[in-house]
Amino acid sequence: MKFKNFPMVPRIVFGRGSFNQLDEIISPKRKNTKAPFIFLVDDVFKGNSWLMSRITLAYSDKIYYISTLEEPKTSDIDKLVEEIILSFAEQPSGIIGIGGGSVLDMAKAVSIMLTNKGSSAEYQGWDLVKNPAIYHVGVPTISGTGAEVSRTAILTGPERKLGINSDFTPFDQVILDPELTKDVPKNQWFYTGMDCYVHCIESLKGTYLNAFSESYGEKALSLCEELFLGDDLTEEEAQDKMMMASWHGGMSIAYSQVGVAHAMSYGLSYLLGIKHGVGNCIVFEHIDAYYPEGVAVYKKMRDKHQIKIPKNVCANLSDEQFNTMIDVALSLEPLWENAIGKDWKNTITRDVLRALYEKM
Ligand code: NAD
Ligand code: ZN
Numbered sequence: 001m002k003f004k005n006f007p008m009v010p011r012i013v014f015g016r017g018s019f020n021q022l023d024e025i026i027s028p029k030r031k032n033t034k035a036p037f038i039f040l041v042d043d044v045f046k047g048n049s050w051l052m053s054r055i056t057l058a059y060s061d062k063i064y065y066i067s068t069l070e071e072p073k074t075s076d077i078d079k080l081v082e083e084i085i086l087s088f089a090e091q092p093s094g095i096i097g098i099g100g101g102s103v104l105d106m107a108k109a110v111s112i113m114l115t116n117k118g119s120s121a122e123y124q125g126w127d128l129v130k131n132p133a134i135y136h137v138g139v140p141t142i143s144g145t146g147a148e149v150s151r152t153a154i155l156t157g158p159e160r161k162l163g164i165n166s167d168f169t170p171f172d173q174v175i176l177d178p179e180l181t182k183d184v185p186k187n188q189w190f191y192t193g194m195d196c197y198v199h200c201i202e203s204l205k206g207t208y209l210n211a212f213s214e215s216y217g218e219k220a221l222s223l224c225e226e227l228f229l230g231d232d233l234t235e236e237e238a239q240d241k242m243m244m245a246s247w248h249g250g251m252s253i254a255y256s257q258v259g260v261a262h263a264m265s266y267g268l269s270y271l272l273g274i275k276h277g278v279g280n281c282i283v284f285e286h287i288d289a290y291y292p293e294g295v296a297v298y299k300k301m302r303d304k305h306q307i308k309i310p311k312n313v314c315a316n317l318s319d320e321q322f323n324t325m326i327d328v329a330l331s332l333e334p335l336w337e338n339a340i341g342k343d344w345k346n347t348i349t350r351d352v353l354r355a356l357y358e359k360m
Helices: 018-029 074-087 101-113 186-204 211-229 235-254 260-272 276-284 292-304 319-331 333-340 350-359
Strands: 011-014 037-042 062-066 094-099 136-140 152-156 161-165 173-176
Touching: 011 018, 018 094, 018 136, 018 173, 037 101, 062 101, 074 101, 074 152, 094 101, 101 136, 101 152, 101 161, 161 260, 186 211, 186 235, 186 260, 186 276, 186 292, 211 235, 211 292, 260 276, 260 319, 260 333, 260 350, 276 292, 319 333, 319 350
Parallel strands: 011 173, 037 062, 037 094, 094 136, 136 173
Antiparallel strands: 152 161
């Protein structure tokens, strides 16, 4: 058996208001006056002086606002990298991603592609990156995906939705300031929060489970239950705890794997552009056969917060479209092996997946 030797985020700040330290943290990393810091900021913060006034620009530092209407594509990364290369005389001193999972993944991918040739699509997979990324910092503004701690940058490419999984992907620095999440809309809070809940269930119920993953998964799960089923938390406590749940959920899957909901939701998002958090919820509505308790508790959480989950998203799809989703889902072999076991191919057939997708 070969054990994973996985990299961790080496530096992390946690606390309400810690975002104020951004400038102080990154300044020593400036290589010279011609090597800018590039800030990738979710465009929801455009004109938001509460947040933006705390980003200090010097020399040729630049802010790029990122639309998160769609999840990041390999073509978005390639375009942005080309623009950065053409705009500046030198390699940037660092990339700072400020936003949710979409922007964090873009920041990771851009920092890798500034030092690796070709298209980002060539690096979708496991351990294909050759050169270390440039310095990159993650500042989450919504909690749940675990993208702040993970070893992957998930991108939709011409052929598949798959992460750039590599030892160079994790951030060099993360700033966890729960106050930044205070204006997240309720539905989005639930969807992205459920991503964390689903990470916990898929990790804890998976065949890859081990004591390492279990210790993080159990903590994240108990935080999720407190957050989504409890009544005692102040808003501030809830923001703090959601941020830690996201971190622990991400740590849990770092040493195990996700499962059925993720495999199927990747299919939905590849074909229909359905975003990750809500996609997981759409799938979770229908997979009680695999995670009976996890799905029952999820439904309690959904009802308590009166969240409407989209229905019939697969109505009117052609056979070809169903087949595309099934191909994407089945290609994620480690997820199925974790969920079902080594002989997963005996039970996870195209017909089984088709019947599930038809219900969604
Ligand atoms: P997101 O980044 O797409 O953001 C969701 C929405 O919330 C957007 O409309 C955004 O503008 C808004 N938002 C973010 N912060 C806000 C704030 N403070 N106030 C108001 N609105 C705010 O959503 P997400 O669920 O965080 O991330 C999903 C993405 O993360 C997907 O692309 C998915 O593939 C990826 N992902 C990555 C990993 C990983 O380990 N790398 C894990 C899971 C998911
Ligand atoms: Zn996820």
